[in-house]
Amino acid sequence: MSDPVLELEELAVEFSVDDGVVHAVNGVSVHVDPGETLAIVGESGSGKTVAALAVMGLIPPPGRIVGGDVRLLGRALVGLREREYRKLRGADIAMIFQDPLSSLNPAFRVGDQIAEALTVHGALSKRAARQRATELLDLVGIPQPEVRARYFPHQLSGGMRQRAMIAMAIANSPKLLIADEPTTALDVTVQAQVLEVLRAAQREVDAALLLITHDLGIVAGTADRVAVMYAGRIVEDAGVDELFTTPRHPYTRALLASLPRVDAREGERLQVIPGVPPNPLALPDGCAFAPRCAFVVDACRDEVPALRAIEDGRLVRCVRVEELDGTPVGEDTPAVSWRA
Amino acid sequence: MTTPVLELDDIVMHFPARAGAFGNRGDAVVHAVDGVSLAVQPNETVALVGESGCGKSTTARVALRLLEPTAGTVRIDGQDLAQVSRRDLKQLRQRAQIVFQDPFASLDPRMRVSSIVAEPLRAQGQGSEARTRVPELLGLVGLSAEHAGRYPHEFSGGQRQRIGIARALALAPDLLVLDEPVSALDVSIRAQVLNLLTGLQDQLSLAYLFISHDLAVVRHIANRVAVMYLGKIVELGPARDVYAGAGHPYTRALLSAVPEPDPARERVRQRIVLRGDLPSAIDPPSGCRFRTRCWKAQDLCAQEEPALVDRGHGHPVACHFPE
Numbered sequence: 001m002s003d004p005v006l007e008l009e010e011l012a013v014e015f016s017v018d019d020g021v022v023h024a025v026n027g028v029s030v031h032v033d034p035g036e037t038l039a040i041v042g043e044s045g046s047g048k049t050v051a052a053l054a055v056m057g058l059i060p061p062p063g064r065i066v067g068g069d070v071r072l073l074g075r076a077l078v079g080l081r082e083r084e085y086r087k088l089r090g091a092d093i094a095m096i097f098q099d100p101l102s103s104l105n106p107a108f109r110v111g112d113q114i115a116e117a118l119t120v121h122g123a124l125s126k127r128a129a130r131q132r133a134t135e136l137l138d139l140v141g142i143p144q145p146e147v148r149a150r151y152f153p154h155q156l157s158g159g160m161r162q163r164a165m166i167a168m169a170i171a172n173s174p175k176l177l178i179a180d181e182p183t184t185a186l187d188v189t190v191q192a193q194v195l196e197v198l199r200a201a202q203r204e205v206d207a208a209l210l211l212i213t214h215d216l217g218i219v220a221g222t223a224d225r226v227a228v229m230y231a232g233r234i235v236e237d238a239g240v241d242e243l244f245t246t247p248r249h250p251y252t253r254a255l256l257a258s259l260p261r262v263d264a265r266e267g268e269r270l271q272v273i274p275g276v277p278p279n280p281l282a283l284p285d286g287c288a289f290a291p292r293c294a295f296v297v298d299a300c301r302d303e304v305p306a307l308r309a310i311e312d313g314r315l316v317r318c319v320r321v322e323e324l325d326g327t328p329v330g331e332d333t334p335a336v337s338w339r340a
Numbered sequence: 341m342t343t344p345v346l347e348l349d350d351i352v353m354h355f356p357a358r359a360g361a362f363g364n365r366g367d368a369v370v371h372a373v374d375g376v377s378l379a380v381q382p383n384e385t386v387a388l389v390g391e392s393g394c395g396k397s398t399t400a401r402v403a404l405r406l407l408e409p410t411a412g413t414v415r416i417d418g419q420d421l422a423q424v425s426r427r428d429l430k431q432l433r434q435r436a437q438i439v440f441q442d443p444f445a446s447l448d449p450r451m452r453v454s455s456i457v458a459e460p461l462r463a464q465g466q467g468s469e470a471r472t473r474v475p476e477l478l479g480l481v482g483l484s485a486e487h488a489g490r491y492p493h494e495f496s497g498g499q500r501q502r503i504g505i506a507r508a509l510a511l512a513p514d515l516l517v518l519d520e521p522v523s524a525l526d527v528s529i530r531a532q533v534l535n536l537l538t539g540l541q542d543q544l545s546l547a548y549l550f551i552s553h554d555l556a557v558v559r560h561i562a563n564r565v566a567v568m569y570l571g572k573i574v575e576l577g578p579a580r581d582v583y584a585g586a587g588h589p590y591t592r593a594l595l596s597a598v599p600e601p602d603p604a605r606e607r608v609r610q611r612i613v614l615r616g617d618l619p620s621a622i623d624p625p626s627g628c629r630f631r632t633r634c635w636k637a638q639d640l641c642a643q644e645e646p647a648l649v650d651r652g653h654g655h656p657v658a659c660h661f662p663e
Contacts (some may be wrong), residue, residue, distance in 0.1 A: 137511050157618075189614050196611075214527065217600075220605075242606065260530070260531075260560045261556055261601070262555055262556045264556075266579060266580055270560060272531045273532075276529065277526075
């Protein structure tokens with residue numbers, strides 16, 4: 001087996017704020033193999049985006065990496081100087097953000113921005129880079145690429161801008177693509193197109209893809225493997241089919257059961273996860289999901305359970321995983337009984 | 341037959357096109373809503389679905405008379421809002437209330453929850469009832485009386501949405517217009533709020549006009565669905581029929597694009613990929629507005645606008661060549 005493209009080992013990221021310390025990422029270990037698509041899913045505040053930014057060396061202050069390692073193709077990235085990191089970004093790793101308007105420079109033509117990415121990292125002449133930029137725009141399905149290359153970002157629709165971002169991201173054939181909620185800002189019909197383009201672009205340059213999303217529908221259609229995050233920790237790491245058919249962590253099970261589905265029966269009530277995610281300033285001592293878990297026992301509150309392999313090879317962070325089966329469950333609480 | 345709680349009759353809403361940096365664009369208008377007719381019956385949920393720019397939120401605002409329509413009639417409980425006196429309009433407005441998408445922007449950060457929920461009562465001169473009504477309303481939405489003294493920032497997104505719903509219920513309306521009420525919420529919280537809405541509807545016999553871009557959410561809550569595209573309703577029918585046997589190509593494309601949390605099905609599914617972008621609402625296509633992106637379009641589609649009528653689906657579809 002080949003070595004992973006990306007490895008996170010016990011990564012920990014904290015933000016010191018006025019009210020205390022936010023433990024955004026709390027010991028995350030995960031790897032992405034060559035050509036593989038790993039989805040990290042979680043809700044707001046689960047730490048998925050912070051983990052991705054840590055890989056890019058882009059943790060904004062007051063955040064800082066307080067423990068663990070990030071390795072890209074075996075090379076340790078934590079503590080790398082900014083100058084070194086710059087050589088990596090856009091070359092070996094490239095990131096696609098949720099909002100392409102804020103990541104494309106509004107003052108430069110789209111084609112020139114892609115060409116710049118090529119000349120900064122590559123040995124291409126300006127002219128060859130322009131030519132390649134047009135080819136890349138064509139590759140991501142932008143019609144009339146020679147014309148659109150001369151457009152400014154605001155002249156493109158949201159879907160077209162995201163395609164241009166993808167073109168720029170694959171310009172230097174990175175080993176790893178990171179896409180953070182790449183289609184969240186888009187309409188559903190456009191989202192389907194952009195995901196298709198992203199998959200094709202990934203195949204074209206044979207990159208691994210780290211997909212950060214809250215949308216389990218997108219995960220099902222895109223990922224090979226899924227890591228579910230809750231309160232800064234991975235609670236389950238499994239192949240996409242295993243995760244969706246037999247989720248094993250109580251949070252994964254409850255999350256899947258709470259999803260609205262287009263093939264639902266009319267008036268079908270959704271299963272509910274009671275309560276709210278924990279305050280990241282004051283995480284519970286034991287399992288962070290314990291206060292909302294339908295299967296909680298005393299042992300859950302004593303210490304944080306380890307993320308450990310179970311019989312089918314997947315990783316689950318739950319002390320009771322062996323005794324619980326893998327059906328999606330939640331709690332069908334009557335609406336008025338919910339307490340804050 | 342019962343009187344609908346809300347009736348929209350041939351609503352047209354045009355906005356003057358925004359002036360550009362180098363002067364205005366003459367008499368150009370944005371055709372945000374163009375001839376929408378829709379009725380919501382008591383205790384019924386009608387969903388208005390469509391993508392950005394289709395006019396669904398504008399329609400919702402016209403329904404509440406937050407916008408004065410360019411043409412068309414809005415009736416609440418059978419009464420034409422344009423015909424009634426100012427005083428009656430105030431009365432009628434109590435019957436229909438709105439819940440907004442963003443639970444952070446729609447609550448005044450400087451007001452305590454008690455004042456937020458009591459505000460509609462005060463506006464209608466019923467402030468003296470606040471003392472008894474506020475705890476009742478908070479209880480209805482699953483909050484407790486001790487939350488009344490707190491400020492919005494002390495609550496999570498889901499709890500804030502509950503506060504917004506309590507405020508909308510203060511005047512005991514017949515109809516709630518819900519404008520993307522769960523779109524800003526996390527998955528685990530979304531189900532709580534959706535179930536709350538379903539429960540409240542049963543308990544209080546409410547009618548809902550539910551505005552959403554999320555077809556999975558709509559499937560769970562709607563009795564009937566109206567699909568909008570570029571200012572017009574293209575299909576309108578019972579949710580079950582529209583989801584199982586959509587007649588309009590746009591509805592088909594929309595349904596085929598929804599990602600499902602099922603890897604096996606995602607692998608084999610055939611998506612209908614629409615070509616091109618949404619045309620400008622300043623200069624919408626002639627005939628059928630969807631024709632520029634439709635794989636079935638023929639000459640007729642450019643010449644003649646298809647009427648929204650039953651074409652053998654058991655519900656109306658605005659297409660010359662329906663599925």
